[in-house]
Amino acid sequence: MQFAIAVDIGGTKATVATIDTAFNVIERREISTGAALDLENALEVATNQVLQATTGDLLGVGIGSAGPLDLAAGTISPVNIPSWRPFAVVDFFRAMTKSENVVLHGDGMAVADAEHQLGAGRGSRNMLGMVVSTGVGGGLILNGNLIAGESGNVSFFGHHSINHTGIKCTCGRVGCVEAYASGPSMVRRACELGWSGDDFISLAESARKADERALQAIDEGAHALAVAIINVAAINDLELVVIGGGVSHAGEVYWEPLMRHIAGESKEISFLHGLKIKKAELLRDSGLLGAALGVLRAQ
Numbered sequence: 001m002q003f004a005i006a007v008d009i010g011g012t013k014a015t016v017a018t019i020d021t022a023f024n025v026i027e028r029r030e031i032s033t034g035a036a037l038d039l040e041n042a043l044e045v046a047t048n049q050v051l052q053a054t055t056g057d058l059l060g061v062g063i064g065s066a067g068p069l070d071l072a073a074g075t076i077s078p079v080n081i082p083s084w085r086p087f088a089v090v091d092f093f094r095a096m097t098k099s100e101n102v103v104l105h106g107d108g109m110a111v112a113d114a115e116h117q118l119g120a121g122r123g124s125r126n127m128l129g130m131v132v133s134t135g136v137g138g139g140l141i142l143n144g145n146l147i148a149g150e151s152g153n154v155s156f157f158g159h160h161s162i163n164h165t166g167i168k169c170t171c172g173r174v175g176c177v178e179a180y181a182s183g184p185s186m187v188r189r190a191c192e193l194g195w196s197g198d199d200f201i202s203l204a205e206s207a208r209k210a211d212e213r214a215l216q217a218i219d220e221g222a223h224a225l226a227v228a229i230i231n232v233a234a235i236n237d238l239e240l241v242v243i244g245g246g247v248s249h250a251g252e253v254y255w256e257p258l259m260r261h262i263a264g265e266s267k268e269i270s271f272l273h274g275l276k277i278k279k280a281e282l283l284r285d286s287g288l289l290g291a292a293l294g295v296l297r298a299q
């Protein structure tokens with residue numbers, strides 16, 4: 001059997017997995033990236049564990065990481081992992097696995113690639129694939145091709161500003177969509193309104209019970225995301241947006257306001273009236289499968 005190692009690095013966790021050429025996940029390990037621990041060591045231990053549990057030929061390592069990243073240098077500096085400024089992730093995996101075939105993508109690119117090749121975006125030519133969870137990220141397929149951009153940071157979706165006089169984001173800019181539309185941002189807003197709780201799952205639960213503060217915070221976050229989606233869809237004249245990530249799994253309590261605001265924001269843009277919005281099909285594996293595609297596509 002031939003397989004790839006896939007690495008999906010996000011703001012709160014990183015997942016390492018072995019994936020075969022039919023895109024089955026063979027072994028996986030998760031580590032926390034939020035705590036102050038020796039992240040490189042944890043990543044090495046997890047990688048060795050999945051390697052030891054998998055027999056066959058290693059084809060290479062595909063990495064999808066939260067940005068920003070530098071493709072030419074093979075380094076990453078995820079906004080939510082301050083200890084990596086930067087981290088030479090490509091050299092790290094080359095040295096550890098003795099494989100020269102190490103491919104780095106942005107996490108939004110990986111998700112867009114996976115949904116386009118294997119999920120809800122199959123057959124589409126112009127789409128945005130995105131994740132809404134601890135952060136907000138996205139990647140673009142234009143004319144059927146995955147777009148990387150000059151440095152690999154194309155569609156740095158979460159940190160485009162939707163309000164230049166708005167609130168300050170963890171990245172340092174003002175008014176980034178992530179500062180309004182991520183799970184933690186909606187939780188923070190709900191707490192300002194008097195709600196108490198500490199994660200998006202309980203916020204969605206409160207909203208389902210008609211808690212006004214929870215409903216308002218989710219409505220505002222969904223509206224911010226709708227503005228951002230319509231900005232990117234209009235700039236790139238897209239046909240499809242595929243949305244995944246933890247927040248998108250909250251069900252109607254999130255999708256009803258999101259779809260309502262998308263309809264409102266696109267009302268005056270006639271060429272977007274046919275824009276399709278779909279839920280991601282690959283769910284929690286889209287980042288991993290997209291990372292693996294960097295290696296397995298050519299097989």
Ligand SMILES: [Zn+2]
Pocket residue numbers: 158159160169170171172173176178179
């Ligand atoms: Zn930002």
